[in-house]
Amino acid sequence: MRLKRLKLNGFKSFCDETVLDFEQNGITLVVGPNGCGKSNVVDAIRWVLGEQSPSFLRGQAMGDVIFNGSATRKPVGRSEVTILFDNVNGTAPEKYRDYEEIAVTRRLYRSGESEYLINKIPCRLMDIREPVADTGAAGRSYSIVEQGRVDELITASPAERRIYMEEAA
Amino acid sequence: MRLKRLKLNGFKSFCDETVLDFEQNGITLVVGPNGCGKSNVVDAIRWVLGEQSPSFLRGQAMGDVIFNGSATRKPVGRSEVTILFDNVNGTAPEKYRDYEEIAVTRRLYRSGESEYLINKIPCRLMDIREPVADTGAAGRSYSIVEQGRVDELITASPAERRIYMEEAA
Amino acid sequence: SRRRFKETFDAVNEKFQEIFPVIFNGGEAKLVLTDSQDLLLAGVDIVAQPPGKKLQNLNLLSGGEKALTAIALIFSFFLYKPSPFCLLDEVDAPLDDANVGRFTRLIQNMTDRSQFIIITHNKRTMEVGDLLYGVTMEEAGVSKIVSVNLAS
Amino acid sequence: SRRRFKETFDAVNEKFQEIFPVIFNGGEAKLVLTDSQDLLLAGVDIVAQPPGKKLQNLNLLSGGEKALTAIALIFSFFLYKPSPFCLLDEVDAPLDDANVGRFTRLIQNMTDRSQFIIITHNKRTMEVGDLLYGVTMEEAGVSKIVSVNLAS
Numbered sequence: 001m002r003l004k005r006l007k008l009n010g011f012k013s014f015c016d017e018t019v020l021d022f023e024q025n026g027i028t029l030v031v032g033p034n035g036c037g038k039s040n041v042v043d044a045i046r047w048v049l050g051e052q053s054p055s056f057l058r059g060q061a062m063g064d065v066i067f068n069g070s071a072t073r074k075p076v077g078r079s080e081v082t083i084l085f086d087n088v089n090g091t092a093p094e095k096y097r098d099y100e101e102i103a104v105t106r107r108l109y110r111s112g113e114s115e116y117l118i119n120k121i122p123c124r125l126m127d128i129r130e131p132v133a134d135t136g137a138a139g140r141s142y143s144i145v146e147q148g149r150v151d152e153l154i155t156a157s158p159a160e161r162r163i164y165m166e167e168a169a
Numbered sequence: 170m171r172l173k174r175l176k177l178n179g180f181k182s183f184c185d186e187t188v189l190d191f192e193q194n195g196i197t198l199v200v201g202p203n204g205c206g207k208s209n210v211v212d213a214i215r216w217v218l219g220e221q222s223p224s225f226l227r228g229q230a231m232g233d234v235i236f237n238g239s240a241t242r243k244p245v246g247r248s249e250v251t252i253l254f255d256n257v258n259g260t261a262p263e264k265y266r267d268y269e270e271i272a273v274t275r276r277l278y279r280s281g282e283s284e285y286l287i288n289k290i291p292c293r294l295m296d297i298r299e300p301v302a303d304t305g306a307a308g309r310s311y312s313i314v315e316q317g318r319v320d321e322l323i324t325a326s327p328a329e330r331r332i333y334m335e336e337a338a
Numbered sequence: 339s340r341r342r343f344k345e346t347f348d349a350v351n352e353k354f355q356e357i358f359p360v361i362f363n364g365g366e367a368k369l370v371l372t373d374s375q376d377l378l379l380a381g382v383d384i385v386a387q388p389p390g391k392k393l394q395n396l397n398l399l400s401g402g403e404k405a406l407t408a409i410a411l412i413f414s415f416f417l418y419k420p421s422p423f424c425l426l427d428e429v430d431a432p433l434d435d436a437n438v439g440r441f442t443r444l445i446q447n448m449t450d451r452s453q454f455i456i457i458t459h460n461k462r463t464m465e466v467g468d469l470l471y472g473v474t475m476e477e478a479g480v481s482k483i484v485s486v487n488l489a490s
Numbered sequence: 491s492r493r494r495f496k497e498t499f500d501a502v503n504e505k506f507q508e509i510f511p512v513i514f515n516g517g518e519a520k521l522v523l524t525d526s527q528d529l530l531l532a533g534v535d536i537v538a539q540p541p542g543k544k545l546q547n548l549n550l551l552s553g554g555e556k557a558l559t560a561i562a563l564i565f566s567f568f569l570y571k572p573s574p575f576c577l578l579d580e581v582d583a584p585l586d587d588a589n590v591g592r593f594t595r596l597i598q599n600m601t602d603r604s605q606f607i608i609i610t611h612n613k614r615t616m617e618v619g620d621l622l623y624g625v626t627m628e629e630a631g632v633s634k635i636v637s638v639n640l641a642s
């Protein structure tokens with residue numbers, strides 16, 4: 001599997017629909033001034049892959065992921081993120097082996113209602129975690145390093161480090 | 170009071186006697202590659218002004234402040250730091266008002282024995298805290314910001330922030 | 339005592355309201371006492387609103403915005419009650435170029451009141467020093483100080 | 491199961507022992523299982539010795555040395571069990587120029603196995619990207635993405 005595209009709409013500071021296509025075999029850089037929304041992209045990826053703790057997404061309630069307004073814009077009613085994986089090399093988990101692409105979508109409405117979809121077919125929260133389940137991108141594992149958390153592996157206890165090792169097993 | 174000079178000998182990675190003279194009315198920059206000893210200078214200032222917690226100085230025991238050897242040098246038996254304040258403008262605390270300079274010295278021997286001196290006269294630990302007692306350099310207050318701790322004021326609780334405010338009062 | 343705490347709080351708050359818009363090039367911020375019957379128990383809350391953004395929880399601020407807000411508050415304490423020195427260890431690490439510029443300009447305006455000792459890897463910050471010390475480990479594991487004459 | 495854990499531990503440890511001297515330009519490091527009767531309870535300790543220094547407690551490492559050691563370990567996991575992508579948010583902030591160079595060279599050697607998404611303020615890191623996105627807030631408070639063609 002390869003990460004192909006990320007689409008944000010109403011997620012944190014991304015009020016309008018925004019699309020990022022990623023370099024398949026290489027390095028995609030994301031740059032910009034302080035406070036412009038770079039780390040919000042990381043939160044969007046964590047969220048669409050099933051993160052359930054608001055504080056891990058730097059908020060107090062899950063509703064904090066919905067665009068909350070600015071000097072010139074009103075708050076919106078829902079937040080939606082879609083992450084698209086390319087499965088041309090067929091390394092997706094068993095269940096998704098035959099798909100050429102896997103699109104995971106997550107929506108949250110101001111009302112508190114959530115929607116989860118895989119390739120546009122509604123599913124449950126636990127289903128959207130499956131496509132990356134057996135990789136380093138699952139849960140809080142090693143392939144996403146948030147800002148300011150790079151030396152957590154060093155400051156963690158030996159028991160906590162074991163958990164990382166088990167994710168890789 | 171103004172910070173005039175810092176002398177390190179056997180403190181952490183400063184095996185040989187090292188002297189830094191500071192710019193009286195301006196900015197002194199300290200630069201260098203990763204791991205060369207810049208933050209050890211901050212630890213030296215915290216220590217000589219009376220810091221008693223080894224973990225606050227990134228060690229496990231207070232003995233970790235004594236030069237512990239390298240590929241080419243043997244460990245030494247004691248660590249000594251002297252900080253020299255210039256009191257020409259007479260703003261030192263009452264007790265030190267008449268001194269033109271105030272030199273605070275702290276020594277630690279491998280045996281665990283400590284020595285504290287002000288202007289070369291032996292004194293107690295609580296005495297070496299006095300020269301900066303009523304300023305922002307006392308205790309863990311606002312005028313020394315360690316590496317990686319700049320946003321502690323932001324992530325602290327309202328009650329913890331009150332403590333900073335009381336130090337300034 | 340209550341009176342002294344309140345005096346300090348008001349003075350630091352005033353400075354903070356002055357410095358924040360300078361270091362953020364706009365926006366506003368203030369300190370608020372948490373609600374408590376007794377002034378001696380009240381905590382200190384921070385309300386910060388970068389330019390063009392809505393008022394929201396401090397946690398939603400970005401890494402750079404948090405560092406900048408903290409720097410503004412540290413300098414507010416500093417201006418209320420100066421110390422013999424101010425020692426900052428890589429506080430500019432999360433800042434972008436424009437904010438490093440504002441940070442260094444602010445410090446330059448304060449050197450008449452105090453000394454600054456700044457540890458940094460940032461080339462822009464290095465431009466504003468009066469005296470530069472290089473720490474080296476030519477002999478591995480042993481720190482040495484080299485003074486670099488900036489005038490050159 | 492115990493066998494699987496031990497297999498993973500040994501493989502990651504081997505990679506870590508390979509990568510550490512590359513990213514530190516010398517020195518050595520290894521992972522050690524904490525002493526426990528049962529393999530399923532043992533924790534993972536890190537022993538790291540930068541070049542020319544004595545073996546000592548991890549806490550005494552500098553800010554940059556800690557970040558570099560963590561990056562070496564993250565990449566060891568990554569090489570043992572690749573993921574669809576690796577996303578790093580300003581992990582280069584504490585690094586000096588020489589270490590930023592070693593970090594980016596290491597990543598460039600791994601792009602045949604995986605995709606990297608790197609958020610950075612560091613000009614040297616920006617030199618190694620294949621695709622560059624700029625995030626802007628021309629309209630304050632509203633993020634927009636601008637794709638910058640690197641070839642130019």
Ligand SMILES: Nc1ncnc2c1ncn2[C@@H]1O[C@H](COP(=O)(O)OP(=O)(O)OP(=O)(O)O)[C@@H](O)[C@H]1O
Pocket residue numbers: 011012013032033034035036037038039040041063064065066067068069147388391392394398399400401402403432631
């Ligand atoms: N729900 C929301 N609605 C609107 N804006 C939001 C929301 N959540 C967060 N923000 C805004 O996003 C900004 C933070 O963005 P982010 O943390 O991505 O910045 P960054 O580009 O990573 O900056 P830095 O370089 O300082 O780390 C904050 O200023 C905050 O106002």
Ligand SMILES: Nc1ncnc2c1ncn2[C@@H]1O[C@H](COP(=O)(O)OP(=O)(O)OP(=O)(O)O)[C@@H](O)[C@H]1O
Pocket residue numbers: 180181182201202203204205206207208209210232233234235236237238316479540543544546550551552553554555584
């Ligand atoms: N007691 C000691 N004896 C010898 N060396 C020590 C002692 N305590 C710490 N050190 C060494 O000091 C080094 C750390 O120095 P320091 O934290 O000051 O680096 P730094 O210049 O701040 O680097 P960075 O830019 O990465 O923050 C470590 O590599 C450690 O080996």
Ligand SMILES: [Mg+2]
Pocket residue numbers: 038039040147400401402
């Ligand atoms: Mg960020």
Ligand SMILES: [Mg+2]
Pocket residue numbers: 207208316552553554
């Ligand atoms: Mg340091």
